[in-house]
Amino acid sequence: MSKAVSFEEMGGRKSLILINKIFYDKIYAHPWLKKFFEKIPQQNIENQQVDFMQKVLGGQNIYAGKTPPVAHMHIVITEEIFEVRKQLLIEALDEANANQHLIDKWLNLDLSFKRVLLKAGPSQCKRRYKTDEILHFEKP
Numbered sequence: 637m638s639k640a641v642s643f644e645e646m647g648g649r650k651s652l653i654l655i656n657k658i659f660y661d662k663i664y665a666h667p668w669l670k671k672f673f674e675k676i677p678q679q680n681i682e683n684q685q686v687d688f689m690q691k692v693l694g695g696q697n698i699y700a701g702k703t704p705p706v707a708h709m710h711i712v713i714t715e716e717i718f719e720v721r722k723q724l725l726i727e728a729l730d731e732a733n734a735n736q737h738l739i740d741k742w743l744n745l746d747l748s749f750k751r752v753l754l755k756a757g758p759s760q761c762k763r764r765y766k767t768d769e770i771l772h773f774e775k776p
């Protein structure tokens with residue numbers, strides 16, 4: 637049985653801030669992924685992600701956002717775009733020199749959400765608010 641590694645031992649909040657900064661710099665520069673974030677200020681999504689990952693990795697729970705299925709109900713996430721995002725995440729974890737336990741846990745968590753986030757097309761999406769657009773972008 638492997639030893640449970642605490643949130644602080646894996647680098648704590650400081651390392652989540654660094655990784656998410658590198659990760660979203662890549663997403664906001666990516667020709668396909670950036671289209672999903674056109675209306676979202678980068679700092680807002682980074683802050684939400686840091687709080688979310690802190691919660692699911694066993695740190696203090698101060699996350700006030702939606703659960704991933706609800707947060708993405710208006711977004712067509714295909715297997716292909718999910719994998720593109722995953723590659724950028726792997727690069728970000730590597731460039732930030734992240735702790736190996738953190739990398740393993742983060743990638744497993746991401747994978748555990750895959751099934752509930754994937755959609756075959758716009759007909760499987762729902763608006764969260766009346767003002768929401770359905771986000772569906774073909775590969776450029």
Ligand code: HEM
Pocket residue numbers: 672673676681684685688700701702703704707708711713717718719721745746749750753
């Ligand atoms: C290709 C896959 C993905 C795309 C295109 C995507 C896109 C987005 C977008 C556009 C938002 C902003 C929604 C808004 O506030 O209007 C968002 C929020 C968020 N995403 Fe993703 N996402 C993806 C995968 C994931 C995965 C795998 C996770 C976690 C395991 C995740 C966690 C979150 C969280 C926690 C938020 C914040 C929710 C909130 O503020 O209430 N996303 N995502």
